[in-house]
Amino acid sequence: MSSHQRTASNSSNSSNGGNTVGILEHFRCRYAPFSDTFPLKEPWMSKADGDNLRRMEALLSQGKSFALVGEPGTGKSMLLKRLLERLDAKTYRTVLIPWAGQKPGQILREICDKIRLDVAGRTPLIQRLHKALARANDAPYTVIAIDEAHNLPREALQELFSLTADHACATACASIILAGHPVLTKILDLDINAAVRSRIAMRFRATPLDEEEVEGFVQYRLKAAGAEPGLFEKEAYTSLHIDSKGNRRAIMNIAGNAMDLACERAERIVADDIVREVASMN
Numbered sequence: 637m638s639s640h641q642r643t644a645s646n647s648s649n650s651s652n653g654g655n656t657v658g659i660l661e662h663f664r665c666r667y668a669p670f671s672d673t674f675p676l677k678e679p680w681m682s683k684a685d686g687d688n689l690r691r692m693e694a695l696l697s698q699g700k701s702f703a704l705v706g707e708p709g710t711g712k713s714m715l716l717k718r719l720l721e722r723l724d725a726k727t728y729r730t731v732l733i734p735w736a737g738q739k740p741g742q743i744l745r746e747i748c749d750k751i752r753l754d755v756a757g758r759t760p761l762i763q764r765l766h767k768a769l770a771r772a773n774d775a776p777y778t779v780i781a782i783d784e785a786h787n788l789p790r791e792a793l794q795e796l797f798s799l800t801a802d803h804a805c806a807t808a809c810a811s812i813i814l815a816g817h818p819v820l821t822k823i824l825d826l827d828i829n830a831a832v833r834s835r836i837a838m839r840f841r842a843t844p845l846d847e848e849e850v851e852g853f854v855q856y857r858l859k860a861a862g863a864e865p866g867l868f869e870k871e872a873y874t875s876l877h878i879d880s881k882g883n884r885r886a887i888m889n890i891a892g893n894a895m896d897l898a899c900e901r902a903e904r905i906v907a908d909d910i911v912r913e914v915a916s917m918n
Contacts (some may be wrong), residue, residue: 662899666862670892679714680856682849688840699808704815706842709885712815729776737787769809770802778810786816797832844882871908879915890915
């Protein structure tokens with residue numbers, strides 16, 4: 637293995653800019669643009685993200701529930717968090733469960749904890765939640781978002797959707813948002829989940845970025861990090877799009893490791909051949 641190959645291999649095994657200090661000095665930026673700890677005030681969103689966000693907000697305003705499916709790294713969790721951040725706290729009470737692979741009782745207990753509902757006593761949690769979510773004139777509307785929802789046990793899925801209706805007054809008392817891998821679609825399509833499926837007003841899909849969006853995504857992070865906009869060679873975006881398949885997580889990894897390798901080689905520009913070399917090591 638050549639010295640260049642060893643360098644690329646070491647770089648591709650780093651974590652989104654493992655040589656952070658060297659990158660900051662070499663490229664004269666405030667932050668490593670593709671570090672997972674790099675703080676962004678607002679995430680970059682594609683046009684499809686923005687369209688979906690507006691439709692989701694409209695559905696919640698109508699008391700509807702919905703699902704968001706997509707492959708890992710396509711921006712589901714980002715969009716989910718952004719949606720919850722945008723909801724007016726005076727109108728909505730939000731609960732985010734980031735991991736659904738728990739026992740049904742544990743999920744219900746976590747929801748109780750997040751809405752500060754006392755769980756002491758023998759009354760079943762599901763009954764406590766039904767009572768707590770029943771609408772009062774001045775009470776915020778509850779939105780429960782479940783990430784990695786394809787891992788939800790069947791019992792938990794059905795219990796969650798039982799919380800959406802206030803049977804005393806025949807109105808919605810909560811909305812459920814399910815976000816997860818595309819296998820979630822198959823789970824919802826099972827006959828046993830027909831009642832749950834009937835309460836899902838729409839299924840949104842998170843999709844990979846096209847080449848123009850890949851460049852926009854990278855440029856956004858470069859600008860936010862204080863890096864030069866021309867840090868990546870124009871042709872590099874084509875390779876970055878091809879090798880990442882438009883997956884945001886893969887873009888972050890490849891771009892961060894390409895900056896590492898360019899820094900190691902004292903290159904001021906991340907050239908197309910560096911992006912392709914790093915991608916070939918993954």
